[in-house]
Amino acid sequence: MHMADLGGIRLHYRIDGNPEGRPVVFSNSLGTDLRMWDKVIARLPQSLRLIRYDRRGHGLSDAPPAPYAMGQLVRDTEQLLDHLAVRDCVFVGLSIGGMVAQGLAVKRLDMVRALVLSNTAAKIGTPQMWHDRIASVASGGVEVLADAVMERWFSRPFRATPEAAAWRNMLTRTPVDGYAGCSAAIAGTDFYTTTASLTLPTLGIAGTEDGSTPPDLVRETLGLIKGSEMAVMHGVGHIPCVEDPDAYAALLNDFLTRLGHV
Template identity: 40%
Template sequence: MTSQTRTAITTGDGVRIAYRFDGDETKPVLLLSNSIGTDLHMWDGQVPALTEHFRLLRYDARGHGASDVPSGPYSLDRLGRDAVELLDALGLQRVHVLGLSLGGIVAQWLGIHVPERVDRLVLSNTAAHLGPANQWDRPIAELLEAPDMQATTDMFLRNWFPADMLEERNEIVEGFRRTLLATRREGVAGSWAAVRDSDLRRTTALITSPTLVIAGEHDTVTSAAHGKEVAATIPGARLTVLPTVHLANVERPTEFLDAVVTFLREQP
């Protein structure tokens, strides 16, 4: 297996986006897109299994990890173009895409707006719309006024993991805690604005890529009902519901990987 440390591209609006490859250059490329408050390491536990079949392209979304953190609201169009510009810079014409949470919203945008770049699409623990839009204004304002990321970190972890994983001070959970605490507030607030301002409930019907939707039975962020709505709107989409909260890849990695790899390796 080949791998590399993070390097970066610069987008058309001057933002540095960090990325890395893992896996054999001869295998099909799988682009991984992250949730808010995480970096490309949110997939670390899945890298060994996924690189048996794919060359992984992971990146830190703007506002996160080693990527730049512009202030102000982000738009879904801009986040989607970041991914397209990354593919362009790396000379990748067509890839599989797996996105979770906001990463799943970005993945939907890719399937809608650049279908020629998307082979198969996996949308995990995500939604086409999380409204009403004004419910996001107060959390964004409070975060930007907060002294640090502590309260937001605690909130994210409660939303991401079941109580037993939190109570036992699971080392994987603690890794996510460290990442959240190191994340700049402007990146989270800007990303929340992208979620606030996006509504794909009608346009997801334009997705033509074979699509698998994974939902969490106990997910309180993007509920199983959100996943069912997405799967019902995308022509021919399949739905898998796992007994998880929000980060299904971390909580139930075996079931998650089985669903993803089986779908992505399926012959047309």
């Protein structure tokens, strides 16, 4: 296990592949940890430097008191990548991780050469929706949201598999401060104007069964970025890298190859 002490926050991270390879950074969704990427990492070229981390309030990273701000989450990621001397990475962000990706790319073009915006948007939901979820979690823990979240995360066939129980357990074991803190960050984020300033190569990925960020919402955000492209994965929900890692990794491999990053 690796912990980066960034002065005020300690983040857990992992590096696979070649420590000297070209960097690809992964940022996961609300209510998950870096294991979300396990199946995809195993299907990518091991010549790459494959970096993933637990954001504050998740996994093995520190969980300071809520609320958090999106700028804080972007700064955490920036400090971690500075700590690891990362430049010119391809940044793969899913859901809130995709919002962090947008914020980081605007702030640090030296750090990010291309984006993969997966199951995400420049603005997700409404502030009231997130504040209602924060109130629910504060009174009853993450468990009170779990069944509804699973319906958004995964297709019906996947929810019937034994593996789905493990993902539900991961969700419900997320610290209340972590879940509420990051929910507050999403509630306060509207990146439409700043994301529209981006011109770097960008791949968008959406799932037809995604109940959180459906394809039309992802497409709207991709439309802000000149020259972006989009892939729609069929029969999968909000976390397609878990449901169909073969297809997801194939999309990443094709994008990385065309970029000349592999």
